[in-house]
């Protein structure tokens with residue numbers, strides 16, 4: 001078997017693992033080469049995003065070295081850590097030998113020496129590498145006759161619990177706080193068999209990236225208070241997505257069951273977030289399940305409210321818009337495209353509006369901002385920055401701008417739109433919200449609504465425009481839709497639909513698709529194909545690798 | 553023990569307490585800065601200076617050291633807790649160190665330890681009510697051939713049986729070396745130079761020694 005490691009470098013050293021030739025990325029460790037080649041080499045302390053410490057000794061291998069007397073290449077008697085050994089052309093190593101297997105078995109026995117039989121009550125069960133490795137490489141019974149050490153759990157921060165007796169002391173969590181967040185809260189205390197992970201009392205683990213320590217922990221030691229005891233992981237389904245929390249656009253996984261999102265996890269993306277995500281994004285999805293969401297469409301004529309069938313809505317809207325355009329002219333029409341919309345949705349709605357009213361104004365919704373970009377590790381500059389949380393708290397400003405640019409014609413920013421709308425410049429407008437928090441100034445919104453005869457308002461939550469709206473439409477949260485966002489660096493990234501929207505509500509894209517006159521099933525890809533005619537970049541949206549290049 | 557939780561978010565340092573490090577101690581610590589590339593490197597000397605001055609390094613002192621060296625308090629705790637020689641709370645006049653390593657364990661060290669705990673009424677890292685004794689355990693005391701054993705301050709007690717413990721603890725001179733020190737111990741240079749006059753320890757250790765400076769910090 002020849003397995004290629006990922007990487008763009010031309011130099012591709014070949015090494016021999018278990019008698020098979022493997023092509024590797026220059027500078028990779030033997031462990032990485034083996035993992036990429038399909039070997040299941042157990043490892044705890046190695047994490048591709050963190051410095052190598054070679055402390056867990058699980059990944060040891062046999063390696064051929066020159067015999068000190070004869071200089072002939074032979075298997076060295078000592079095992080060496082594969083995570084710490086770089087590949088070199090012609091190198092020969094093996095994992096399938098007895099000494100290597102014995103080492104893993106012995107290591108596992110030590111890791112489990114004081115480990116409680118906790119799996120039935122442990123959140124990590126099902127995605128735990130103590131379980132997996134002891135099943136695969138360990139022994140079934142413990143030979144430990146003495147009483148196990150019992151060690152209470154520690155409340156180390158607002159979001160995290162540390163179950164000390166489950167720790168394998170791989171130090172990944174500590175290295176995360178040192179190398180990525182730069183906040184140094186976690187540390188090793190004591191020595192030898194008394195070693196523990198801890199914080200300095202009164203200096204808890206509390207930084208904007210703290211959720212990641214739970215992800216890097218290979219066992220059930222560091223657990224997320226938010227997810228604790230909520231769901232067994234094997235009943236979760238995962239859908240690849242992109243975080244909608246800010247303009248960074250981290251690749252994530254939406255873990256959900258029975259139409260409920262239970263947690264978000266970062267997904268490896270070498271172009272954006274590596275292995276990490278921030279807490280704001282991680283825990284910021286809760287609004288999706290808020291029971292104050294708008295879930296039914298309303299149409300108003302005079303003082304009469306009615307709830308039409310979704311299937312009838314495109315007809316009603318089309319008719320009323322045409323009526324309005326005929327009476328007032330097409331330049332009196334506007335559409336506000338929210339930076340929470342996917343590019344496809346914005347493009348479809350823009351197309352519908354411009355088809356019905358060629359001189360319509362397209363507007364980009366307000367861009368929520370908060371403070372400055374936050375960079376990590378704290379204090380790092382330039383190339384040393386490993387992670388950035390953008391101050392732009394919406395996922396798709398760039399995407400909406402691209403759509404507006406391609407659409408041409410008259411465009412406005414939101415402030416200018418509000419100014420002209422309150423002055424009576426528009427007789428018809430479609431305003432899309434989708435912001436997780438309040439986004440409209442109440443007074444201005446009411447004033448604006450009074451001036452617009454045909455106001456179509458689409459939002460997740462009630463907003464002050466709705467009182468004066470002719471049509472109120474529910475909007476879907478991003479986990480209920482599919483499409484693409486363009487992050488602040490201009491990268492077009494696709495996201496899939498994880499859960500279905502509240503009862504009966506079609507996802508925004510599908511509704512616009514029908515409205516814009518397309519037939520058949522809405523998929524983001526179909527729309528992007530259409531868009532690519534005008535904006536070639538959309539022919540080639542970026543999808544982060546579904547499987548990370550490391551095993552865990 | 554997953555049913556028990558230790559609260560680590562709560563501070564153990566009294567915010568209103570007076571500073572644990574005197575200005576002299578701070579100055580002493582600062583005087584080590586020019587020697588190293590980083591302030592972090594002064595951590596061990598700083599811990600010694602504080603322990604030698606205060607008798608122990610309290611959590612408050614750790615926070616103040618961290619502040620001085622511009623590192624996180626957790627880094628101070630990390631280093632301090634690695635060494636059993638540092639005390640985080642006041643210790644008694646005499647420190648009893650019982651061996652917990654293999655040879656002693658095989659020869660009944662655990663029973664000796666239990667007896668010491670019983671006699672003094674304290675647990676490891678505890679201090680007896682009269683302030684006389686503190687108790688710790690250590691890995692091998694390098695007396696395996698006389699196992700099981702323990703050390704009180706400087707004096708090693710060998711071949712222990714639980715029944716011996718009470719007598720040893722009652723003995724006034726249980727912490728002093730039995731053999732008088734050779735003159736050479738205090739004045740090795742004198743012998744080398746053959747002058748007959750004892751040279752000062754300073755000259756032996758050298759005036760730039762950390763040990764020397766740390767002792768001066770006392």
Ligand code: SF4
Nearest residue numbers: 167168170171173217
């Ligand atoms: S808490 Fe988890 S990540 Fe940290 S050292 Fe223990 S096992 Fe490793």
Ligand code: SF4
Nearest residue numbers: 243245246249250281
């Ligand atoms: S940095 Fe931005 S995109 Fe990444 S997880 Fe946080 S909020 Fe989401």
Ligand code: FES
Nearest residue numbers: 043054056057083
């Ligand atoms: S020693 Fe290589 S992964 Fe831990």
Ligand code: FES
Nearest residue numbers: 651656692693695
């Ligand atoms: S084992 Fe106790 S002195 Fe060596």
